[in-house]
Amino acid sequence: MTWKDFRERYEEEKLATLADKTFLSATSALNHIERVLNPDRLSKLTAATMSQFQAKLRAEGMKDTTIACHLRAIKSALSWAASVGLIPKVPRIERPKRTKGERFMRGRPVTTEEYERMLQAVPKARPNDPEPWKRLLTGLWLSGLRLGEAVSLSWDQDAAFCVQLAGRRPVFRIYSEAQKSNRDQLLPMTPDFACWLLETPEADRVGPVFRLPGLVDGIPVQAARAGEIIRRIGAKAGVVVDREARWVNEKVIDSKTGKPTGERRRVLKEVPKYASAHDLRRAFANRWAPRVKPVVLQKLMRHADIQTTLKHYVDLDVDDMAEELWTSWGQGSVPAGPCGNTSGNTATNQEDSQKRALRNSLSRKAL
Structure with a gap:
């Protein structure tokens, strides 16, 4: 099957039934396939070509998170193609993975x-x-x-x-x-x-x-x-809120004269990432995470997956969490010394000891 025929069928038979945002996300991914790989037939999308596709997008400066989003959309398209018999099976697509301890940092909550x-x-x-x-x-x-x-x-x-x-x-x-x-x-x-x-x-x-x-x-x-x-x-x-690598067009400077040559070259530079609407959303999540249960925050954030919501609890300040624990436990503040030696429960322990001693004494007399 030609790529053109596949795309027409996929958009008419499958994407037309989905939400507008899903439609736009899928068509954006397919557009990148056409721009980078320009396949004439659907069968040209193999594990090898998809690996090359990732590499070329990364070389252009695209973030791994964005690449992963496009790959998910493409895999969904190929899964549909396999389900209706257009291809024998879905090619293996390896999505970018985080190394241990690494996070896909795209921003942070604004203060x-x-x-x-x-x-x-x-x-x-x-x-x-x-x-x-x-x-x-x-x-x-x-x-x-x-x-x-x-x-x-x-x-x-x-x-x-x-x-x-x-x-x-x-x-x-x-x-x-x-x-x-x-x-x-x-x-x-x-x-x-x-x-x-x-x-x-x-x-x-x-x-x-x-x-x-x-x-x-x-x-x-x-x-x-x-x-x-x-x-x-x-x-x-x-x-x-972060720094990111981005491809920029830089003026070429003549090494002898120190003046621009009139040409430009594409270079990868680290540039600041400024606060966005999503960073305001992150701030909202972090403000409410200490106050409500995860399932409530999930509803407030309208997350489909509770695991997405739980990430906001990971970022909570440890002092804020400790204060919340002590407040929930009923203590106004953290005791000066070990819990067993506070003035309040020392008196209580002494009173309990006296009661036990009196009971033991009465028991011995009864015997």
Whole structure:
């Protein structure tokens, strides 16, 4: 089967039934296959060519996490092809693996001080319309929403993803077409975000919760563009969450004259990674992880897999965890010395010893 025929069938018969985000993720991966390998037939995708595909993407500076995402999408496509008899079996695809002790670091939770710096930096990145972007940053900080979710969040009850205020407590209502699980759900929101939403006058509770009109044509800004603007705000605020290797075009300097030759060369450089919308989401998770059980945080974060949620508990500060343990145990603070020698339980132990001695004495007299 030709690659073109396979792709047409896969998009029409399989991808058309999936969520929009899944469709975009799959087509992006297939586009990379065509760009890098340019196969004329589906059978050209073998274990060897997929290994070469990974190597070429890595040489271009693509992160292992992004490569792994593309490979998952490609493997799903090939699994479908095998299930309908287009290929005899799925070729072996080795995805990038972490070495022991290594983490795929893509960012970190921003601190409260960094978040406040980002708010102050909004006018530098958006001098003509700072207020909608300050509102979006505040909403992301308080809600833990993914950027795409925040952009699509609506006051309107017939929207795919909306705020429902009519019940006992404010909640999110998500219709099946708005999420990967393909099911309708009511999900909790945190009290601070709910109170912040309720500050909105009732007359304004129509349409998008976060209105982000474009400066030129007034068309609402989409999630991808909003992500770029938030990263620019992070850069203006100087909030660096990581460093990453990136291919950049560098001017070629003549070694003799010290002047640019007019040519450019592609070099791999380590550059700072500035705070993004997802780093605000990480901050939300870390703030609520000490306060709620993992299953509650999973609902707040809308994670399909509890293991994804548990990663946020790994990053908790050990002093915060210790304080939470002592508070739960009923102690106001950590005792000065060993638990067995505190003044409170020393008196209790002495009283218990006296009672035991009296019982023993009475028992001997009875005998």
